[in-house]
Amino acid sequence: MDFSNAAVLVLIGLVVLRGILIGVGAALILRAVPECPACFAPATFLLQRRWLRRLLPMVEWRFCPQCGWQGPSKRQPGDASVPRPVSKPEAQPFEEPGGPRY
Numbered sequence: 001m002d003f004s005n006a007a008v009l010v011l012i013g014l015v016v017l018r019g020i021l022i023g024v025g026a027a028l029i030l031r032a033v034p035e036c037p038a039c040f041a042p043a044t045f046l047l048q049r050r051w052l053r054r055l056l057p058m059v060e061w062r063f064c065p066q067c068g069w070q071g072p073s074k075r076q077p078g079d080a081s082v083p084r085p086v087s088k089p090e091a092q093p094f095e096e097p098g099g100p101r102y
C-alpha cells in the first residue's frame with residue numbers, strides 16, 4: 001500500500017468518524033416534544049415518515065397545527081400516538097346466499 005492509498009483511507013475514516021460524532025451529538029440533544037417548542041401548544045401530532053422510521057426508529061416527526069412548526073422528536077416508549085402495526089384482514093371469499101350459481 002502506497003502513501004496515497006493510506007491517505008485516502010485515513011480521509012474516509014475521518015469522514016465516517018465525523019458522521020458518527022454528529023449522530024451521537026444529535027441523539028444526545030434530541031428530546032421528546034409532547035408540546036410545541038415554538039408556541040407551547042399543548043399537543044403536537046405525529047407525522048408518518050417511513051424513511052425516518054426505517055432509518056432512525058427512535059426518532060419521530062411532529063407537527064403543530066396551531067403555528068405550523070415541524071420538527072424531529074425523540075420517540076417515547078409509552079407514547080399513545082405511536083401507530084401500532086395493523087395486520088390486514090384476510091380476504092374472505094365472496095359467497096352468495098343460496099350457494100354459487102353456475
Ligand SMILES: [Zn+2]
Nearest residue numbers: 036039064067
Ligand atoms: Zn406551535
